Structures are given as C-alpha cells and as structure tokens.
Amino acid sequence: MRRSASRAVRYPGPERATAVQALKAAGAAMLAWALAAFWIESPMALMAPWTALVLVDSTVYRSLRAGAQQLGVISIGTVWASVAMYLTHGSTLPAMAVSLPPLMLIAGYRRLGAHGVYGATTALFVIAYGAYQPWQVGHRLLETLIGALIGLSVNACVLPPVRLAGVRAGLHALAVECGDLLQGISDGLKHPWDPDQADAWEGAARRLHRSVQAVGRARHLAAESTRLNPGRRMRRGHRTPHPPPWLDRQWEDVVHHLTALTHTLSGIAARSHTLSPPTETFTHDYAALAHDLACLCADQAELIARHDEGGDEQQERAVASWKRYEQLLGKVHDQRDRAATAVSGGLLISIRQVLIALAPERAEG
Template sequence: MATVLAWIVAQLLLPGELPVFAAIAALLVVQPSINQSLGKAIERCLGVIGGVLVAYGVSLIFGTSGGIVLLAIVVCIMLTWVLRLAPGSANQVPISAMLVLSIGVQTPGYAFERILETILGAGIALLVNVVIVPPVLLAPAGDALDRLNSEVADSLDRVATALKLPQSRASLTEMMLTARLLRPMLNAADKAIVQAEESLTLNPRQAAYRRVLDADLERLDRLKSLVTRTVGMTRALHDHYDDSLYLEPTVQALSLELVRAAHDLRLLTRGDDPAESRFIPHGDDELALTSPLVIAAPPPQHWILIGSLMEDLRRVREEIIGEPLS
C-alpha cells in the first residue's frame, strides 16, 4: 500500500521520470515497528543525499568521462567505511551516485528531484506505518517468558528428584546438560522482550500496554536470577553427589522445599488477560513454599553441597515471594 501510494503521489508532484526512488524508499521504510520505520527512513534519505552529493562533486572535479561512475562508487564505499554508516545508508550511497551519474547527466535537475522523491516516498511510508499501527509484540514475549518459567520449574523438580532418590552418573550428566539449556531459553526471552519494547516505541498505543511491558521486564529480571540459581544448584549436585546423599534427613527436607518452589514458580505466570499481567500467583492454588530450613550443623561429608543448596534455595524463595527475606 505504501509503495503504490508513494508511486502515485510522486508522479503527480514530480512528473517526468518514473518515481522508482519513491517506490523503493516506501518499500524499504515500512518495518514491523514505527521506531524501525523511522530509522530506515533516515538511513534511506541520508544515503540518497550522500550519494547525490558525491556524484555531483566527482563530476565537477573530473567531468563526465566514461570511468567517472566507477570512481564515484569507489569514493562512496570509502566514505561510508570512514564514516561507519549503517548498512542501509552504506548501500544506498554508491547506488544513488551510480544512478545520478549514469542517468542524470542528460537530465537537468535529476539529482535534486531524486532527493525529493526519496524523501517523499520515505515520508509516505512512515505516515502509512503510523496510520496502520503495526502489531504490539507483547504476546510472543509473554509466551517466551512462560516457557522459560515452566522449564526452570521443571529443572527444580529434577534437582528435587535427584536429592530424594539414588542417581546414576549418566542421570546426573543428563540433568546438567538439560539445565544448561536454560541459558539459550533466557536469551530468547530477552530478545523477545527487546522486540516487544521496540514495537511500543513511538507506537500510539504504547500507553495502554506500557504497564504490561514493565511487568514482563520485572519478570525477566527475576527469571534471570532463577536461572542462575537453578543452574548453580544443578552443577553443585552434579559435582558433589555421592550415593549416600539421599539418606540424609536434611537432604530429604531440601528435596521437599524444592518441589514446593517448583510448584509456586508455576503459579507465577501471566494471566489470561495480558492487560492484567503481573508476576503474582493466580488461580485457586496458594503458595506452598515454607520458610527456609534452618540447619544447625550439616553432616561433615556433605556440608559443602548442603550449604550451597540452602543458599540457592533461599535466593530462589526471595525471587518467588518478590521480596528479600529478613
């Protein structure tokens, strides 16, 4: 739609040459978010203006000989490299210079009209993007956070099971490898949040969704800490496990607390209505996590592992409850 509209408007305002620059500008400027469209519009306009200026300067110095186009392209590439221009502008500068020198030599005013044409096409595309508001990408971000939240809870359950029952070395290795997959999931969730935030920038609907994004940002921060603690507990168990561990009463109590933590973490998901998103329990279930365990003297052969698990469990509880423990 933006391309067609730019073509029609450019032909009406700038008759003569086919408005190819306006159509290309409109096609490239329309992006998934208004913020991205504005960036593309600026890149496109700067690239065309820079290319026209280079072509004009080269033609004044060296005339209109046959090799002038190749020289202008080389100058443009060097200029974009020195100025470290964005890819959109860097590609457009030599293209514009080449078109101006190859087509505009026989057409007076060609360069100036192409600049106006490009600005017109970019402006129309930006206007269309504002009128037809692009989608708000909060749903994908929420889904990514929910998947991460669920996998962290599953990892806590796996640690609880490994504490409760005897484990083989292969089972411990598999548990460790599975826990490491939380990192890529966290990166994916972080990227989804960035895209959601960008989709709201300059978006007319951002006020209605801002608090949802703020809640998701807070949720991501909590999940970052939970991922770190969960991976840490898994590694500690993997590195310090022995066959007598599950016989310790304290370890059995730790296993129960981890099951409760996993249960509570599953409650902390986005509700059915994204506008009411909060990192709080929802539904009929209640928090099951009790106060942290108090251990006066851990068994000597397991004190490093039990102490490490206790500290990580304390911090997991802080993130689930949403406030530091006194």
Template structure:
C-alpha cells in the first residue's frame, strides 16, 4: 500500500468547518493580543485549532480536555522549575512525569498529550518571561472559549441528514432481502443461489452498525446545539425505525439461512411455500414503502416544523397463515418460516406477543 495514501482522508472536511476554524484562530489571537501583552499567543491558536469540531458537544469536550491538559502541564512544570531549577534534564524529567501523571489520572489522549507539551513549552520558552505560566493558561482558555462560541454561532452543525438517509437505505436493503426470499421460494433456487442471498442478508448487520453510528453522530451534533430542538423529533423517529429494522435484519438473515440449509428441489411444489412467499413479498413491500417514506421526508427547518406527525403505513400484510396439514418432508422448514413471518408481522404491526 502506498504510504502517502495514509495521509489523505476518504472524505473531505466540510468547507464551512475550515472557515470556522480559521475565524476562531484569528479571533482568539487578536483577543489575546488585547488582553495579554507578550509573545505570540501560541497556546490560544492551538486551542482554537483543536476545539472547532464537527459538533458543539465535541467542541465543548475538546475545550475541557485541552484546558485541563494545559493547566496540569503548566502547574507541573512550574513546580519542578521552582524546586530543581533550569536544566536540560529538568525538561526530560517533566515530560516523563507528565506521562506518568496522565496515566495515573486516566486522562484522555488529548489531555494526556497536552500535559507533556505544555510542561515542555513552559520550561523551554517561558521560564524567563514574567507571569508566563498564568498567561499560557489564560491563552488556552481564551482560545477554547472563542472556538466554542464560533462553532455555536456560525451555522451550528447538524448531522441529521446522513443518519436520516442511512436509515432509509437500511430499510430499502432490508426490504430487498425479504423480496429475495419470496423470489427464491417462488422460483425454486438451488443451494448456491440461497448462499449468495445469505451473504447479502448478513451484510445488513454491518450496514445496521453503520446506521447506528450515524444516528449517534446525529444525536451528538444536536447536543448543546441551539438549532437542535426542531430536529430532535425526526431523529427520535429515525432511532425508533432503526430499532425495528434491527429486529427485521435478524429475522431476514435467519429465514434466508433456514432456507439455504433445508432447501430441496421439490420445495416449491408445496402449496404452503407459495403462500409463505406471497406473505414475505408483502413484508418486503411494507418495508420498502417505509424506506421510501423516510427518504421522502424533507429536513428543511420549515418542513420539519410543519411535517405530519402520523407516519403509519397501510400495511399489505394479510391475516396470519395457518397450516391445516403439515408437509411430512418440509414441515420443519415451513414451521420455522411461519414463525418468522409471525414475528415479523408483529414487529411491523406493533402487535403484542
């Protein structure tokens, strides 16, 4: 693998975040120039660079981590300098002590790194400057606060759309998995065809994991966000749909595996199998309509506020299937499929066990 490729991300940072980072750095430096007379406010610029994050909640956390690391590092370096003086080996000692202190306190990687960096900078560039330690702490706080304010004021990020579309895609692909079962039962697929269908069904589990991660990011972007209130309703609905889809993904995977493991050339000849295929096709239709409904919902603020609250579907499912005389050859598979259809039906209709 080309090592240069590791330097590049698979996706580009939104340009708005780049602009906000630049504005935060400039504002933090200019404010420190007014408040603190001294050398270039490096700590403020670094804090602003690190604190502007994809969400306000992440910015707040980064600000706390950065400030805590600087405070510990500056206090540690100042105390060691007062006790032991100024020498090269003192700098090395402070770095080692900073590493041990971060480990003992179980600090996050950001705070742990900042303790050592701050302590080293204090001893190498600040020991001859009056009030250097206090000024560096103040610089960091100014940079962190400015970055947090800039991130909150200039179009606070809302990561709802990627999560919304991820839920819609998961519903669509889950519907396709049910439809494959219906087609396979109708056409009489062989073992290899069912195996390929099973691989596609199993891939839904990873897709559901990615959808959950997108929903977590969306929820995180709404925390402490002044724009978050009007978006939370649709996010809560997406989270509820994703939970239903988690159950359906498990069911469709189990159904596909059951058919793959127990399929036979004469399976399609059983009348009950045809009825099951029809019901599974209706399940796929319902789930596909659910995905289309989610995808069609607009995420603009006005339409969110005015959107309909009732998102119930008119289901295509019929009454539960009943077997009068079980097939002596395929009764295990048919029974398993009937039970899965019953459970999926309950999940879609919201019926109690």
C-alpha cells in the first residue's frame, strides 16, 4: 500500500488514475447527498449518492451507458416494489415474494451486467422502509436522476479518464515476460533439465496468454475511453503515439510459438512418445540461440517503452540471430540418431517461428 501510494503521488500511471477515480466517486456521492438532502429535502437521500458513486466509472462512455441502464433498472424496481406493497396492503414478506423473483430474473439479463441487481436492491429499500406512496416513489426517482447527473458530470468534467497508457504498458510487460522465459530456457538447456523444469517452462508460456488477453482488453478500453470524452481534446497535446495494432498480433504469434516450443521440450524431458533428446552440442547451440531471442525481446521491450522504431544495433542483433539459426540448421543432419534429428528439427521449427515474429524483415530476405 505504501509503494502504491508513493507511485500515485510521484508518477502518472494506474495507481494515480485509481486514486483520482476514487476521490471523484467520493466527491460525487457527497455532492449528490447534499443536493438531495438539502435541496429537495428527501427523507432518505440514499439513492442519489449511491447512483453517483456507481456512475463514476473507468470511462465516460461507460458512465453514460451505465447511467441509462441504472436509471431504467432502478425505476423498474421502485415502481414494481410500490405496486407490490399496494397489492399486499403494505405487508413486507408478501411484497418481497411478489417483487423479488421477477426482478432477480431481470437482473440476470446479460446486457445489464452488474447493474441488473440494482432493481432488486432498490425494491428492498422501498419495501423495508415502507416508502411506497406516490410522492415517495417520486422522491426515489428524482434522487436517482440527481445522482446520475452528478456522477456523469463529475466523471466527464473533472479530469475525465483517458486510458491510453495501458496498451503500451501491457506490450512492454509482455515483451519482458517473453524475454525472461527465453532466457530461462537458455540457462536451463546448458545443463541437464528434468520434467519439472520443462513443465515450469510450459506453464510460464501458457500464462503468457493471459498477458496477451490483457493487452487486448487495454486496447479496447483505450478506444472506449476516447468516445464521448471531452478530455480527449484537452489532453491531445500531451498524448504519446498509440502502439500500432500489428504489435498485438506480433506478440500473440510469439506467445503461440513459445507455447509449442516449451511443449516439445516438456515431451523430450518426459521421454513421451519415444522422443529422443538432441545431442549435447545441438542443445548448447540451441541455448545460445534462445539467448539471442531473449535479447531481441529485451530490445523490443526497450523500443516499446521509448516509443522508438529501432536502429542499427537492433538490426545487427536480428541479423546475427538469423545467422546462428542457419548455422544450427546445418548441424542438424550431422546427428546420427534419426529420432534425435526429428526432435531437433521440431525444435528448430518452433524457434524459427519465434524468430520470424521478432525479425520478419530478415526472414523475408
């Protein structure tokens, strides 16, 4: 908590964005309660701060969409509960039996998301407080409208959230994780490896798919955060260029082929399907190639962080990696064991696909 608080104060980033949204939500709730309690003199003044608190969402577009959904759901819950109280002559349990089952069915509607349950909870407030007279129902709806307007206004006008840094941060983290996995494989292949170590590599490769999905979610959130958002124009001069979408596909390919590579290594370690291990010389050369690819991943991570397109040093490293691969390819046929040759060829196919994803220009040449 101390580290997160320190980062929120010292640097822009997700910690500061979370703190800003929390303060905005609290301020919106307090303002909504003050208006509902003192302006319209509501006897409960509960719906206004509750609605305002929920509607300070991660993007302005989500706040607008959630506001429409919540107004509709709360209105349905309020009216339905009031009718149930009239039909049951103000009896609490019978009114719950009449109103809660259908409202919970409505809450399960997929498009309402997390806001669907607010209809049932609003009905509980109306029934528990016995506030079902027409003027009381009107107060509930007016409070909800006040809370929605304040929540939307605060989120759209006070430091409106523009989520543009998540894609670059996610791609940088993914490049670093791929490099760490390749470096771990390189270090492990220099010594005899066991099934547990190979399974750990395979598990790490599978976990990389979560990072790929996180990048996709971040790109979706970044696109959504600019919709109907006045902060997009206010911060245009301070924005850095967005990473191109082809980078997402590039690292998705890297992760896919790393998963295949680690699966083959796991099968070799377990001797599954009579897989024969490659020669020691081939394994050591393969470890050196994995190290080169780890360095390529580190270069890519640095370029993503610096918003750069690369230079001569990165090109030279890519050319050297392809030369090492071609040399290793020439040594495959020197192995006497045909089964070992087949396994070596499978490993080379997987690492070649990773190399193509990281250095496609050299592959085309």
